[in-house]
Amino acid sequence: MTKPFQFTADDVKVEKRETVFQGFFRMDKLWLTHRRFDGEDMPIFTRELFIRGDATCVLPYDPQRDEVVLLEQFRLGALGRNQSPWLLELVAGMNEDGESPEEVAQREGQEEAGLTFEPLEKICDYLVSPGGSTEMIHLYCGRVSTENAGGLYGMEHEHEDIRAHVVSAEDAIAMIHDGRINNAAAIIALQWLELNRARLRKGWQ
Known part of the structure; x- marks a missing residue:
């Protein structure tokens, strides 16, 4: 049997490209x-490609209180579905030129939830929708204290309106199992937390 990954980018030839x-x-x-x-x-065939930069997402977790912080905000892509377009998500932001994912994580933690992460643990990098988009997500879990977390945040000039919720880890994990949380970054991070929760509670105290 032939093993996977036999091809590379050298096996692709782009004959023409234009911004539409x-x-x-x-x-x-x-x-x-x-x-x-x-x-x-x-x-030769044609495809449209959505050009979107990389982003960084962080699941804020307090191992002592066994709580996470989730952000509620409006998402246009969920409009028209049989659900609310206000989703529960992670701290997240687009990576700017010259920024590391860790720097983005700390910037967005402050802007969206008033949080600083110490430490940050890498979960994974993943392509969001590689059939038609360039976006890569850099996914982390960050240790925080949820003692004074929660409230209203967001950058008004970016039209952000964010409510930060403190939720028990158990309730957050339940929300991915029953479908109330249905965005990929939050699902992946909370499933990772479900697998690593005991280790974090012991090692992050």
């Missing part, structure tokens, strides 16, 4: 071909 939309986000159209598993080349 530039607004808050950017969309490019590509004409491309690539190697096929049968050894032939794919006929």
